[in-house]
Structure formats: C-alpha cells, structure tokens
Amino acid sequence: MIKPTSKAQFDELIHAPLRLRICASLAPVEWAEFAQLKQNLGVADSVLSKHVKQLGDAGYIDIERFAKLGRSHVRVSLTRIGRRAYVGHVAALREITAIK
Amino acid sequence: MIKPTSKAQFDELIHAPLRLRICASLAPVEWAEFAQLKQNLGVADSVLSKHVKQLGDAGYIDIERFAKLGRSHVRVSLTRIGRRAYVGHVAALREITAIK
C-alpha cells in the first residue's frame, strides 16, 4: 500500500462561504496579511476577525502579529492541520459534486 | 465565439451542505423519490421536506406526486434552471478551491 491520500472529509467549519474563501486564499501562499485578506474578501474587519478567530481556535490557522512601518499588523497562515482539513474538505466537495 | 459556458456563480441556497447533496443526488438522474433521498441523506422527513420546498420555491426543482402501490409518493427532479444553478455553483467551487 502506498502512502494514504488524506481522505475526503466534509468540514462544516470550512464550508461556510467566507471561511472557504479564507482557506482557499491561504492554501497557495505561505501567509497572508489581514488587511489584504479583508480587501480581497470585501467584508468588514469585525467579520473577518471573527472568522479568522474561529479558524484559529480550531487550530486551522496561525495568527501572528508583526510590525510594519511602525504599525502592528496581523498575518495568518494555514497550519498543517488546517491544510489537511482544507484539502480533505475540497476532496469531499469533489466527491459530492462529481457526476457519478 | 463559441457557445458560452454557463458561468461560475456561487449560490448560497445550493451551498448549504444538505441542499448541495440534494442537488448532487439529482444531477445525474432524471428524478429521485423523496423516500429514497431521505434514506440516502439520513435526515428526518421534516428536514428534507423543508429543504426540498426551498429548492422548489426557488424554481430549482420540480416536485411531483405520483401513486405507487396505492400510496401517494413524491418525486423530485432538477429543473433546467436548477441544473444551471447547480452547475454554476460547482464551477464556482472549483474556481475558489483551485490552487492558483
């Protein structure tokens, strides 16, 4: 048996439209800045902050502060667990939506 | 220009987990019976009935009664509009989740 593919696993936390887009935005990059994410997703900061917190509480993303031009910013990135969950969820979506 | 591909369009009504599965179940078949659907999805009939009604109200599925062994049953099928919305939503999901 070869290395097991991470299995398809529907994840309700990730499925919510905005969180799906957050994870999708993070998947291809090392990390993303809060402000950039907010801009891309087009939501109020309170909303993004709350969704980011939910993903963080689940251990799906890391939330780090860093300084830039004397101001404190936030940068988020998928954790290994988060990436696995995201990939698993995408696999689940593909399974569900594949025409059998 | 060739025939336009139905465009990717995220659809919140379809996105809900259960409704996504309902649409996915209907996509490859001509129609499905309520009882069969309920069995496959593993939900209470009240729940399925309400989701089916929502999709019906949106014009996404047709809900027809028919007799079988002297009893009245319900059979549902995707309408053309519903299929287009479903395909568009799946396309949107693929766009979102494709690693860029």
Add this chain to the structure above:
DNA sequence: GTCTTGTCTTTCCAACTTGGAAAGTCAATA
C-alpha cells in the same frame, strides 16, 4: 506625558437558519 491614529478585536444586536419532534393533511385501504 497626552492626544491621535491605525489596526485589529470584542461586544451588541437583529435577522436568519437549522434540525428534529409533534401535530396536521390527505388519500387509500381495512
């Protein structure tokens, strides 16, 4: 030192959504 700003984070709130149980419909038997 204090005020102001920028960058989030929390709280508050009103609106919506869900899922299941229980009750209701309605037609076809028994």
Add this chain to the structure above:
DNA sequence: TATTGACTTTCCAAGTTGGAAAGACAAGAC
C-alpha cells in the same frame, strides 16, 4: 369510520451571520 402511509407544517431551541459601535494597544505627533 378508523387506520395507515407518506409526506407537510408548525413549534421551538440553538446556533450563525454580518455590521456597527465600542475597546484595546502600540507608535508617533506635539
């Protein structure tokens, strides 16, 4: 007329959303 099957509706409690408003906090401006 009572019962049964197959849904449909109503009731309800719990959870989710999104945005505005208020907070928290550090870094400059003065």
